Amino acid sequence: MPIRRLLLLGATFLASACAGGMQTTAVTPAEMDELAREVERFPHDADVLTRVGIRYYQAEAFTRARDVLTVALGLRPSFTTAVYLGLAFEGRGQFEEAETSYRVAGTLSLSTEQRQELDRRLAGLTRSRLVAEARSAIAREQELSTTPPAPNTVAVLPWAYVGANRRNQALGAGVAHLVLTDLGKLSQLTLIERERVSAILSELALVGEGAINPSTAARSGRLMRAGWVVAGIIREMGNDVRLEASVHDTRDGTVLARTTGTHSIDQLFDGEKEVVLDLLDQLGLQVSPAERQALTERSTTDLQAFLAFSDGLAAQERGDWGTAGGLFALAAGRDPAFGAARRFGEVNSLLLTSSRGSPDDLVRLANPASQASSDARSLSLLTALHVIAPSTGGDLDMRARTPVDNPRLPEALGQDNPSRIAIIGDIIIVIPRP
Amino acid sequence: MSRGLWGWALALTTLGTPLHAQFLGPGAITTGFEAQQFRFGPVFGVRSLRQWAIPIAAVVPIGRVSVDIGSYYAETTLERPDRSSLTVKGFTDTQVRGAYVLGKDAVVLTLLANLPTGAASLTAPEYAVLAAASSSFLSFPVNAYGSGASLTGGVAGALPAGSWNLGMAGSLRLSDDFTPFRDADGGFRYQAGIEARARLGADRLIGSSRFSVGLTFSTFSDDEFSSGAGATGVYRPGNRVIGEMSWAGAVGPVSVVGYVWDFLRVAGDSAGSAARNRENVFAMGTVIQVPIRRTISWTPSAEFRWSRPEEGNGFLFEFTSAFRVKATRRLSVVPAFQLNLGRLKEPDPGLGHRIRGIGFSVFLRESF
Numbered sequence: 069m070p071i072r073r074l075l076l077l078g079a080t081f082l083a084s085a086c087a088g089g090m091q092t093t094a095v096t097p098a099e100m101d102e103l104a105r106e107v108e109r110f111p112h113d114a115d116v117l118t119r120v121g122i123r124y125y126q127a128e129a130f131t132r133a134r135d136v137l138t139v140a141l142g143l144r145p146s147f148t149t150a151v152y153l154g155l156a157f158e159g160r161g162q163f164e165e166a167e168t169s170y171r172v173a174g175t176l177s178l179s180t181e182q183r184q185e186l187d188r189r190l191a192g193l194t195r196s197r198l199v200a201e202a203r204s205a206i207a208r209e210q211e212l213s214t215t216p217p218a219p220n221t222v223a224v225l226p227w228a229y230v231g232a233n234r235r236n237q238a239l240g241a242g243v244a245h246l247v248l249t250d251l252g253k254l255s256q257l258t259l260i261e262r263e264r265v266s267a268i269l270s271e272l273a274l275v276g277e278g279a280i281n282p283s284t285a286a287r288s289g290r291l292m293r294a295g296w297v298v299a300g301i302i303r304e305m306g307n308d309v310r311l312e313a314s315v316h317d318t319r320d321g322t323v324l325a326r327t328t329g330t331h332s333i334d335q336l337f338d339g340e341k342e343v344v345l346d347l348l349d350q351l352g353l354q355v356s357p358a359e360r361q362a363l364t365e366r367s368t369t370d371l372q373a374f375l376a377f378s379d380g381l382a383a384q385e386r387g388d389w390g391t392a393g394g395l396f397a398l399a400a401g402r403d404p405a406f407g408a409a410r411r412f413g414e415v416n417s418l419l420l421t422s423s424r425g426s427p428d429d430l431v432r433l434a435n436p437a438s439q440a441s442s443d444a445r446s447l448s449l450l451t452a453l454h455v456i457a458p459s460t461g462g463d464l465d466m467r468a469r470t471p472v473d474n475p476r477l478p479e480a481l482g483q484d485n486p487s488r489i490a491i492i493g494d495i496i497i498v499i500p501r502p
Numbered sequence: 503m504s505r506g507l508w509g510w511a512l513a514l515t516t517l518g519t520p521l522h523a524q525f526l527g528p529g530a531i532t533t534g535f536e537a538q539q540f541r542f543g544p545v546f547g548v549r550s551l552r553q554w555a556i557p558i559a560a561v562v563p564i565g566r567v568s569v570d571i572g573s574y575y576a577e578t579t580l581e582r583p584d585r586s587s588l589t590v591k592g593f594t595d596t597q598v599r600g601a602y603v604l605g606k607d608a609v610v611l612t613l614l615a616n617l618p619t620g621a622a623s624l625t626a627p628e629y630a631v632l633a634a635a636s637s638s639f640l641s642f643p644v645n646a647y648g649s650g651a652s653l654t655g656g657v658a659g660a661l662p663a664g665s666w667n668l669g670m671a672g673s674l675r676l677s678d679d680f681t682p683f684r685d686a687d688g689g690f691r692y693q694a695g696i697e698a699r700a701r702l703g704a705d706r707l708i709g710s711s712r713f714s715v716g717l718t719f720s721t722f723s724d725d726e727f728s729s730g731a732g733a734t735g736v737y738r739p740g741n742r743v744i745g746e747m748s749w750a751g752a753v754g755p756v757s758v759v760g761y762v763w764d765f766l767r768v769a770g771d772s773a774g775s776a777a778r779n780r781e782n783v784f785a786m787g788t789v790i791q792v793p794i795r796r797t798i799s800w801t802p803s804a805e806f807r808w809s810r811p812e813e814g815n816g817f818l819f820e821f822t823s824a825f826r827v828k829a830t831r832r833l834s835v836v837p838a839f840q841l842n843l844g845r846l847k848e849p850d851p852g853l854g855h856r857i858r859g860i861g862f863s864v865f866l867r868e869s870f
Contacts, residue, residue: 116793181662452658452671455701455718455744457614459599460559460572471638471765471783472718472744475646476725477682477692480737480770482779483633486640487814487848490547 100129107136114144122152130159147173147182151434154189163197185430191415198267205291206271212290217318223260223294224248225269225285226385227313231304235375236333239302241385242378243311243340245408246367247298250344253362256353260292266385268292289318296324298347309333313343315351325350336374337366368409373402377409384416392416532559534865536643540842543855549585551634553578555643557865568601573619576644580631590628592621594647609659612673620648622681626690629683638765638783639809639816643863650680650694658701669703669716679726688730695723695739711751718744740768740780756793762786769812780812787820797828801838813849818842818857836865 103120110116117140124133133156141149154169170190174183205212224247227240245262252259268291272284289297300313308330315325327346331339341363348355355363368374380395396413399406458473478484539552559572577591599614624632636645656673679693698721705714722739748761762785769780787805794800801824809816824838842859 110795451703451714451716452660452669452701453601453610453612453656455716456656456658456671456673456699457599457612457654459570459597459614460557460574460594471641474638475636475649476694476722476737476739478633478636478646479739479767479779479781480692480725480727480772480777481633482777483630484636484638485779485781485811485813485849486637486809486816487811487846489551489634489637489846490542490848 099123111139112143114140114146114149117143118146118149118152121149121156125152125156125159128159130156134160134162141169141172145172145176147176147178148434150176151186151430154193155431158193158196161200163193163200167193167197189430194263195267198264199271201264202267202271202291205268205293209287209291212293215293217290217293217295218258219295220256221258221260221292221294222251222296222298223265223289223292224251224262224298225265225288225300227300227302229302229304231302231309233304236302236304238378238382239309239336239375240300240378241381242374243300243302243336245378245381246337246340247300247313247344249367249408250341250363251298254348254353254355254359260294264292270385283321285316286318286321289316294318296351300343304333305330307332309336309339311339311343313347315347334371336371337369368399368403368406370403370406373399373406373409376402377406377412380409380412380416384412389416529560529562530867530869532865532867533557534836534863536861536863538642538840538859538861540640540857540859542846542857544583545853546846546848546855547583548580548634549583550581551579551640552581553635553642553644557643566603568603569599570601571596571598573597574644576647578631578635578642578644580634588627588631590621590624590631590647592647593619594644595620595649609657612654612656612658614654614656616649616652616654618648618651618678618680620646622648622650623689624683626683626685637809638781639807639818640859641807648680648682650678650692652677652694656699666704666706669701669705671701671703673699675699684730687733690730691728693726695725697722708749711749713749714747716744716746718746735772737777738771740770740777742767757791759789760786761788778812782810784808784810791826799826800824801826807844814847816844816846816857818844818859820859822861832869834865834867834869836863836867838863 103123106116106120117136121133121137121140124130124136134153137149137153137156141153150169150173154166154173157163157166157169167190170186170193174186174190178186224244226244229237229240231237248259248262251257265288268288272288272291285297285299289295295318297316297318298313299316300311303310303312309332310328310330312328313326314323316322317324325347327343327350329339329342329346344363345355368377376395377399380392380399383389383392383395393413393416396409396416399409400413403409455472474484482488533556535554535556537552537554539550541550542548553576555574555576557572557574559570561568561570563569573596574594575592576594577589579587579589581587596617596619597614598617599612602611603609604611632647635642638645652675654673654675656671658669658671660667660669662668675697677694677697679691681689681691683690699718700720701716701718703714703716705712719741720743721741725737725739726734727737728734743766744763745766746761746763748759750757750759752758764785765781765783767779767781770777785805785807787803789801789803792800792802801822803820803822803824805820805822807818807820809818820840820842822838822840824836827835827837829835838861840859840861840863842857842861844857844859845854846857847854
């Protein structure tokens with residue numbers, strides 16, 4: 069192996085290792101040539117390709133990193149390779165491909181820490197992907213306006229709240245969640261997920277804008293490739309709330325269905341169900357008995373828990389993950405049967421930790437040295453096994469040189485002292501008399 | 503009972519694979535050849551001490567149990583200054599070990615049986631040859647041919663603690679009596695007492711490298727022995743402690759391991775009299791693995807050992823050059839060459855003697 073190559077790779081590794089896994093270090097042209105030669109020399113060696121790919125990634129040569137790591141992953145799936153490939157895709161803005169790489173990593177045998185960090189990265193990546201897709205959709209708005217929407221695809225926009233009670237202002241997010249959940253029970257509809265809706269509205273700067281007019285609703289729906297958009301308003305009037313819902317055709321903004329209902333706030337959940345059923349009737353959608361039965365099910369019957377949950381959703385939309393986590397926990401605490409609050413809380417904690425945006429922890433876990441000792445527990449056990457029960461058969465490949473298993477008789481006879489080898493040529497046994 | 507010449511080098515090569523695979527992974531058969539010779543200065547009472555050995559070992563996974571079996575055929579020769587020599591040859595004891603893994607590498611239960619297939623009932627001078635080769639300082643591949651039947655049960659567990667991984671292990675060994683040699687009075691029988699061993703280990707990542715420490719403690723009940731003439735005695739072994747520390751990292755494509763360990767044995771006593779056999783061996787070294795081609799890596803290593811027994815002392819430098827060759831998808835071949843340079847100081851009259859050593863080994867490992 070050429071000394072120059074060793075020095076080159078060694079120096080660049082030290083530069084990156086000493087500064088931390090995610091620090092970028094420039095690749096000199098000479099090193100770039102050397103890395104390319106490595107790939108040519110060992111085109112089928114997953115270890116070499118992974119090492120080179122990591123170096124490209126650290127130097128922000130994302131395309132080269134992607135190419136090399138893709139081959140490496142095909143040769144031998146490993147957590148390190150899959151994670152760095154995901155990072156390289158992220159570097160190129162290919163979030164969907166990055167997600168696929170992380171999901172490949174997730175299929176491998178992982179430690180709890182690795183899996184948690186991967187989940188965090190995936191949660192953060194989903195958000196990044198949705199934002200990127202929203203921006204892309206807005207950039208291609210002209211093109212999308214002439215493209216027919218996917219049939220039976222529905223987007224539910226956050227409902228606007230009109231009233232004086234600041235305590236109930238987040239109900240719009242909560243009721244939109246209930247509507248989305250109910251519509252999701254119908255097999256003939258495809259729902260746009262809430263996060264995607266949120267990303268589009270955020271990019272259109274429509275979050276918290278109050279009631280969305282038909283043309284805005286249609287526009288946002290087209291950007292989401294939805295055929296229909298459900299929008300709504302909650303008007304609080306004394307002890308009553310009035311729910312006003314409408315379904316818009318995204319092609320021209322026409323109203324396909326519209327309904328209203330007034331209930332006391334304690335009957336909010338009943339009112340939401342009536343609104344949904346009314347809209348479905350007006351749209352002429354066939355609802356099977358099983359689906360109708362499912363529609364009667366409620367996530368919670370505790371209004372205070374629902375208010376906390378709604379506040380949590382609103383906080384999430386503002387990007388306030390810390391507050392959202394506390395509110396979801398409060399909701400789940402008030403009503404332990406409120407599954408959505410618990411699930412949102414779990415996802416929120418991932419979003420909270422991923423909101424730092426840095427993949428440092430994931431990189432640390434995917435670091436080859438970390439992988440070399442990735443199952444450190446196994447190594448501890450293997451070493452322990454060698455020490456507590458040394459065996460020729462099992463330890464031939466894992467023998468530490470520590471003298472764990474010396475024979476005791478030479479010791480008892482004082483004959484294992486190397487300085488005395490010259491005088492033990494003839495054995496002298498002295499048996500002490502008790 | 504055996505100590506490998508290239509243990510750390512081989513240990514290093516295993517680091518790239520999932521280690522739990524070594525418990526529940528594919529099986530393998532390992533054999534090869536090891537040879538080691540030490541020559542001493544001209545006025546030392548021994549001209550040379552040499553040994554060659556053929557290891558035979560296999561690992562067979564059966565469900566969540568990994569069974570391994572191993573033995574050596576070895577020949578050890580002690581040569582005196584007048585060129586006369588004495589050679590002992592034969593098989594060593596055979597060890598059969600079963601390791602059962604609970605959970606995902608959470609706990610390992612192990613049972614080790616030492617089957618007394620090794621040479622026994624030697625002559626006293628023959629046993630002296632083996633005793634000379636048993637030194638921790640010289641570290642021959644085989645340090646005992648026969649130790650009698652024994653059974654060792656152990657348990658090891660590991661758990662994460664923050665950024666550290668902690669490992670704990672303990673074992674108990676029960677031994678049967680055996681006759682290591684015979685003299686004019688008849689057979690010399692030795693009954694080793696119960697041995698209890700405990701180990702605490704910890705490791706963690708530091709940057710992109712891995713750091714580990716370990717501490718092993720052994721204690722014993724009394725050993726009993728008797729000569730053919732009917733005389734009996736008791737030997738009370740001193741406790742022993744092994745402290746070890748290692749660091750493993752990578753510099754570009756080159757893997758580097760640095761390690762240090764110290765073995766301390768407190769003096770035992772026989773019938774209340776100190777046996778004056780306290781021992782302290784300190785070692786530090788490094789192992790480097792350099793990939794040369796896709797299927798070949800070069801593994802040079804260097805180690806310094808310092809022996810400070812109760813009487814006399816010695817030091818030894820060891821330089822090793824090994825290659826790991828992946829001959830086929832399943833067959834790995836590891837040839838290695840070793841040089842030793844050092845010095846021994848006798849307790850009386852305190853003369854110093856040079857040591858020159860040379861060694862060669864080749865291991866073949868076929869996975870299945």
